[in-house]
Amino acid sequence: MNDDISVALKVVRVLERLEVPYLIGGSLASSTHGLARATANADIPADLKTDHVDEFVAALEADFYVSKDSALQAISRCSSFNLIDYSTGFKVDIFIPRNRNFDRMQLSNRVQIAVSDDDMAFFASPEDTIIAKLEWYRAGEEVSDRQWNDISGVIKLQGANLNLEYMQDRAKELGISDLLDRVLEQAGD
CATH class of the missing domain: 3.30.460 (Beta Polymerase; domain 2)
Structure with missing residues (x-):
């Protein structure tokens, strides 16, 4: 530990x-x-x-x-x-x-x-970790490579295990759907 x-x-x-x-x-x-x-x-x-x-x-x-x-x-x-x-x-x-x-x-x-x-x-669940970090990324004027890389790392490691619908619903509530779409697209490349 x-x-x-x-x-x-x-x-x-x-x-x-x-x-x-x-x-x-x-x-x-x-x-x-x-x-x-x-x-x-x-x-x-x-x-x-x-x-x-x-x-x-x-x-x-x-x-x-x-x-x-x-x-x-x-x-x-x-x-x-x-x-x-x-x-x-x-x-x-x-x-x-x-x-x-x-x-x-x-x-x-x-x-x-x-x-x-x-x-x-x-x-935090993997999905909530992603959403919370996207919210922090937005609050930090979308410049933190560290936050973005953390998010990408969770997506790459968790992959198909992620509840996409849950994340989309939370992202919509928080006004960060565009960021979720972008990070999911980049992680799929």
Whole structure:
């Protein structure tokens, strides 16, 4: 198990103990479903509520820089906050789900994956990994080769196993159908 996953799992175990629905997304998910690459952070969408914050912070503050105020603000705004592992400097971004269909679907479609011989964690599905990364690609003005390559890697590795209809429906909801069509066309070349 690599250090990135080990750090993310420290946070995941606390979320599980608090019974907070979560998933590991971003580059850790695309590396799991596609082509592996190094990353500077872990993205974890988690349905953290204000009544979880005190216990969440208390459980992690010995190993991570974590701000209770930032967590509460993120929850109230449905945005994000981060934790930084003291020993590695690795950053874990916690994303509070927005009130939209895609965020709900992502959590309901999460898949449990073995991260070592005796350890499991929930990850975004391959389809949701693609859609989330396409949304980030659009938000970043469509210039990140890294995001695009992550998406292409998942498509190439997962191929015919992908639920194309599901992805098309989510892409339409998020206004990124053009990007999905383009990446699918390029991956087929």
